[in-house]
Amino acid sequence: MxxxxxxxxxxxxxxxxxxxxxxxxxxxxxxxxxxxxxxxxxxxxxxxxxxxxxxxxxxxxxxxxxxxxxTDGLGLVADLTRLGISLAGCTVLLLGAGGASRGVIGPLLDAGVTYLVVANRTVSKAQAIAANFDSRVQACSLQAIPKQTYRLLINATSSGLAGERPDIDIKHLNGCQLAYDMVYGAEPTAFMQWAKQHGVPQQADGLGMLLSQAAAAFNIWRGVTPDIEPVLAMLKLQLKA
The missing domain is CATH 3.40.50.10860 (Leucine Dehydrogenase, chain A, domain 1)
Known part of the structure; x- marks a missing residue:
């Protein structure tokens, strides 16, 4: 091929x-x-x-x-699984209400997420997305995020491309196990650095998601799912070169 x-x-x-x-x-x-x-x-x-x-x-x-x-959502779920995150019974805070968010909510719910909050600067965009799902999905502004423990925090905004992060309160990091940024690069994003500074035990960027969604597409075409690990290692080296 x-x-x-x-x-x-x-x-x-x-x-x-x-x-x-x-x-x-x-x-x-x-x-x-x-x-x-x-x-x-x-x-x-x-x-x-x-x-x-x-x-x-x-x-x-x-x-x-x-x-x-x-396959974007499949790619995210596969990468989270690779990182050791159990989505069964998981609570998720998803930042951003663009196409990246729309594509991953369904697969996250299918994987066992029990409660997911979509937070966005323009709340109407978050509400439009949440309306496509059941009561497990809620919408709010970045300043009105419900106070509870979110085991998984996902940045689906493009803020990392500009070296920035979404403007949310550090209290939402309490109890978070993984801060995941869909943006990737040679160095940790501002969002990942911020989460690490405030005690989140694990951070990851979206390179694994990129490869996992490609592997899922390959499976649709050819009936085989490639192993992403060798490619992931190679791309990480290339990013740092």
Missing amino acids: QYEAILAPLDGFADSWRDFVAGGGKGGNVTVPFKEQAYQLAEVLSARAQQAGAVNTLYLNAQGQLCGDN
């Missing part, structure tokens, strides 16, 4: 996909800013894609239909 990057014009994703299929393409990954367009283009959507409102994995089924899936 061949797997390579294709740069689609902002207003030409559908045409680029059709050209790819006409040239023999069977499946592909989709990244920003095209995940919503891929959702609209797909003829058959998985439950995960419907919940997320976005597609990051496309493939043709045996009937030739274009199928859309979303």
Whole structure:
């Protein structure tokens, strides 16, 4: 098989996909800013894609239909499991209400999370996401986060790209076992550093999630799930080079 990057014009994703299929393409990954367009283009959507409102994995089924899936949540759950976090009965504080949050809530609930709070600067965006789920999911602003213990704290904002972190009170770190930032880089993000300074025992970035969602997509296409550990070690070395 061949797997390579294709740069689609902002207003030409559908045409680029059709050209790819006409040239023999069977499946592909989709990244920003095209995940919503891929959702609209797909003829058959998985439950995960419907919940997320976005597609990051496309493939043709045996009937030739274009199928859309979303493996972001699978990637996060797989990485959390790799890090030793048990999601059964877990309470989660999820920061941010963008596409990254939408894609992971369903798989987190399926993995056993019993209570999840989506906190966002603009509370209406968090409420719009929570409305897609049952009472296990609540929404609030960053300043009105319910006071309780969150075993897992996930930063799904892009603040780390600017060297910043979401503006939340340190009291929400009490009892937290893992501070997870979906952003990744050569050094720990500001969010990870902040959590470590205030006693959170474990911090992780999103590189493992990136690889795990790719492995889940590969399984959809080929029926085999690759081992991410050798690739993870290689990428960590490359990031520090």
